[in-house]
Amino acid sequence: MDCRVTLEGDMLDGAKESLSPVSAAFSKIRKAFRAFWNKNGLLTLSLLSVVTGCLLGFLLRTLELSELSLPEGQG
Numbered sequence: 001m002d003c004r005v006t007l008e009g010d011m012l013d014g015a016k017e018s019l020s021p022v023s024a025a026f027s028k029i030r031k032a033f034r035a036f037w038n039k040n041g042l043l044t045l046s047l048l049s050v051v052t053g054c055l056l057g058f059l060l061r062t063l064e065l066s067e068l069s070l071p072e073g074q075g
Contacts, residue, residue, distance in 0.1 A: 037044070
């Protein structure tokens with residue numbers, strides 16, 4: 001029974017070693033993303049809101065929801 005446990009343990013260690021480069025790369029990407037977000041998070045959100053507003057403006061413009069009506073005597 002001990003032999004079986006060590007074989008299964010060896011197989012699990014081999015699987016962990018094969019996943020190690022993937023998890024290491026993911027860890028590096030995550031750290032880089034967190035560093036970027038800590039440095040530029042507010043700027044990124046601001047740019048995202050501007051781009052979203054522009055897209056909404058142009059997309060809603062095609063619907064022609066209503067026309068601007070000016071009061072009498074102003075146009």
